Amino acid sequence: MPHTPFRDSAMPDAVSDAAARAAGEPATELTSAPAVAPARFRAPMVSFVQRSTRLKDRQQRTWDELAPRFVIEPPRVVSKTSVQPEFLFDAAATFGRQAPLVVEIGSGQGEAVAHAAEQRPDTDFLAVEVYTQGVAQTLQRIRQRDLTNIRIVQANAVEVLTTMLPAACADELWLFFPDPWHKSKHTKRRIVTPSFMDLPARVLRPGGVWRLATDWADYARQMREVIGADERFTADLHAPRFEGRVLTSFERKGLDKDRDIADITAVLSAGV
Numbered sequence: 001m002p003h004t005p006f007r008d009s010a011m012p013d014a015v016s017d018a019a020a021r022a023a024g025e026p027a028t029e030l031t032s033a034p035a036v037a038p039a040r041f042r043a044p045m046v047s048f049v050q051r052s053t054r055l056k057d058r059q060q061r062t063w064d065e066l067a068p069r070f071v072i073e074p075p076r077v078v079s080k081t082s083v084q085p086e087f088l089f090d091a092a093a094t095f096g097r098q099a100p101l102v103v104e105i106g107s108g109q110g111e112a113v114a115h116a117a118e119q120r121p122d123t124d125f126l127a128v129e130v131y132t133q134g135v136a137q138t139l140q141r142i143r144q145r146d147l148t149n150i151r152i153v154q155a156n157a158v159e160v161l162t163t164m165l166p167a168a169c170a171d172e173l174w175l176f177f178p179d180p181w182h183k184s185k186h187t188k189r190r191i192v193t194p195s196f197m198d199l200p201a202r203v204l205r206p207g208g209v210w211r212l213a214t215d216w217a218d219y220a221r222q223m224r225e226v227i228g229a230d231e232r233f234t235a236d237l238h239a240p241r242f243e244g245r246v247l248t249s250f251e252r253k254g255l256d257k258d259r260d261i262a263d264i265t266a267v268l269s270a271g272v
């Protein structure tokens with residue numbers, strides 16, 4: 001997985017301000033009326049790197065065939081991982097039914113989401129991933145398992161959670177093995193920070209569950225500190241392994257290095 005510093009260089013003010021708040025940065029002040037202001041761009045900190053990717057021929061064929069059905073293509077603002085703030089995801093219309101919704105942030109190669117979608121056919125899954133190879137591999141898993149209850153959006157999860165998802169739409173939110181940004185000069189890129197907490201609180205329904213896992217001890221410490229301090233959630237900061245979480249190749253790498261795996265769950269209280 002990419003671990004190189006990157007700034008998403010083209011994000012207009014409305015979106016970037018929301019993303020900036022979630023990234024713990026001050027939002028931009030508009031200096032004139034939005035209707036007449038020239039387009040101004042700033043670059044909030046993001047939790048990922050973006051690389052140009054060339055898909056293999058087989059992946060490209062799968063993409064061409066399956067993406068129209070399984071990849072949500074929101075209108076973009078400028079960068080290819082942005083989401084126009086007016087775009088709203090309608091799960092019932094997309095899946096053609098009313099069903100519980102699980103949203104996975106940073107779904108990687110789609111191992112966890114594809115496994116869960118197969119195990120839970122009565123639940124719908126939205127995988128959020130910026131990495132083109134990851135989206136392509138998720139599409140291949142969808143094909144191999146003949147799944148119908150997954151959609152993927154290739155976008156910055158901060159924007160997806162800030163504007164694309166309706167409030168209180170998700171029954172579960174998953175964040176498994178987010179990039180640890182282990183060098184001290186990069187830890188500010190970690191996605192779980194106090195200012196990020198408004199986003200799970202926004203998209204989960206009351207009683208909804210946020211599930212997290214990490215193999216990086218210092219990130220586990222940070223997650224426990226941040227989530228444990230948020231009174232909107234009732235947290236189990238040393239939760240048992242979530243049985244619905246399949247062993248991914250990323251987790252396998254952590255285990256091979258003798259790292260401890262930390263599971264955390266946080267239930268959103270009613271009336272927040």
Ligand SMILES: C[S@@+](CC[C@H](N)C(=O)[O-])C[C@H]1O[C@@H](n2cnc3c(N)ncnc32)[C@H](O)[C@@H]1O
Nearest residue numbers: 047048106108129130131156157176177248250
């Ligand atoms: C370390 S990998 C873990 C992947 C997967 N969850 C697993 O357990 O194997 C983290 C993933 O999160 C993605 N990611 C990081 N920041 C993201 C963001 N803001 N929005 C969407 N995806 C993001 C990365 O591209 C990467 O695929």
